[in-house]
Amino acid sequence: MTNIHDVARLSGYSVSTVSRVLNHKDYVTTETRAAVQKVIDELDYVPNDVARDLSRGKTMTIGVILPNLDHPYFVQLIQGITKAAFVADYHVILLSSRFEAEIERTYLAAFRRKAYDALIFTSHGLPLAEIATYQKYGPIVICQPPRDSGLSAAYAHRRQTYVQALTTLKVQGCQRVALLMSRPIAVSETSQATAEAYRIVYGESPRPAMLATDVITMADGQRAAERFIASGQTFEAIFANSDDIAVGVQRAYQQAKLPVPVLIGQEHQLSGELAQFPTIDHHCQIVGQQALQLAVSGEKRRIAIDSEFINNW
Template sequence: MTNIHDIARLSGYSVSTVSRVLNQKNYVSAKTRADIEAVIDKLDYVPNAVARNLSRGATLTIGVVLPHVDHPYFTQLLHGIMRAAFAANYHIVLLPSKWEPQLELKYLEALRQHAYDALIFTSHGLPLQRLATYQRYGRIVLCENPHDYSLPAAYAERTATYVEAFTYLKHRRHQRVAILTSRPLEASATTKAMVSAYEQVYQRALPTELLYTGIITAEDGARAGTYFAQLTEPVTAVLTNGDDIAVGMRRAYLAAHQPVPFLIGQENQLSGEVLGIPTIDHHFETVGARALDLAISEQPQSIALPAELIINH
């Protein structure tokens, strides 16, 4: 395999001079550059990108760990990450995890072996304590509040907006309020924030039958709607975890010929605007862009971006 030493030998110039030409450096005369480039063309030489990255101590590649892309939380984060990466001339590698700890450990070990300059965890199955132990091998950035762990993070500050949403429902005299989330209470910071906000506003525990998890798509929303529509004591309002999910829930109620409860969506999707329902915009594209900025910087900081309750009319 042709290498830089072959080019130096055949061109008659030093390895350092050949290196300057290959790396588009100055201080090389036009004749010297032309001579060396002629040998490069003759040998059809292409620099080894892996070796070049190792020599400069960076891969210019960021791994993004995400369980799936079936919910706008992940797609919006990803849009923001990729937009910022393109602007910074970084490459993005998608690392699907399905929240499986062993897969996440595999990606952490790849970081340890310098396959990536950093990992961005949009969500995780491993505990934060385990993620933190890999910081010495490279940057690890979260898309959630790191709390007591010194991990850089960019995330939406959701709690205050969830409190605002439940207060809005309470003022409208809704007492029987259900919550839809993607993951169980014990596994999800988002679910904990939603339930905590409910309990803060209503000053009581959320009845277990009013928390429905495993909701990711509009079809899941329809499944939840079928469940709630057949309850003996109906719900009057639902905080869903997506505008499209609210659409699915509404469809199930209409199919069951039941009055549709008051719905609040999330992620400010076009479907919510068309329905005219309130929604919570977490500005996840901005969160993703800030997460990428943290991944390529040396700033060990946490950036909390406020969410926004939007009342569509």
């Protein structure tokens, strides 16, 4: 197999000169560059990326662990991460986890073996304390409040805008409010923030009958609303966890020929703008960009991005 030493021997130049030509560096004359390039072309030589990565001690790759791409939050987050990675000349590998702890452990084991220069957890199934033990192998960034884990974090500050949204509903006289969530309160930072905001505004914890979990897509939103309707429960408002999901809720009530409850969405999607729902913009792309920058720099920081309640009424 042809290597850089073959190119150097046949061209008559040093390995360092060949390396400068290959990496488009300065300090090489036009004549030298042309002579070396001629040999490279004749040999059809390309550098071995694996060997190059080993020599410089970096893969220039960031592993991004995410449960799915069904919810717009993760889509927008990945858009921010990949845009920032392009600017920083890093590659991004998406690592699907489905919130399964064992799968996440395999990614951490690969990280320990230097398969990635850093990891970003957009969400997680493992305890933060366990994830934090792998920081000795390189930078790990999470996209939620780090609590006392010691992990670097870039995340959306949610509770304040959740309180704003629910206060708006209460001021309008909405007392029976359903909450739609991706995951149960016990395991989700976002669901916990939603429930805490409800307690702040309404003075009590949300009851199980007013909650719907595993709601991720527009179809899930429609099914959740259909279950509410079938059970005979009536709600004056529904706080959905995306604008698309709110559209699914709206569809269920319209198809049942029932009055549509007041709806608030999240993630500031086109569907919400067209339907003129109030929404919450968590500025996920900015969160993703900040997470990538922390992963590349290795800086130990927590960066909270303020969310924005957009009231379209």
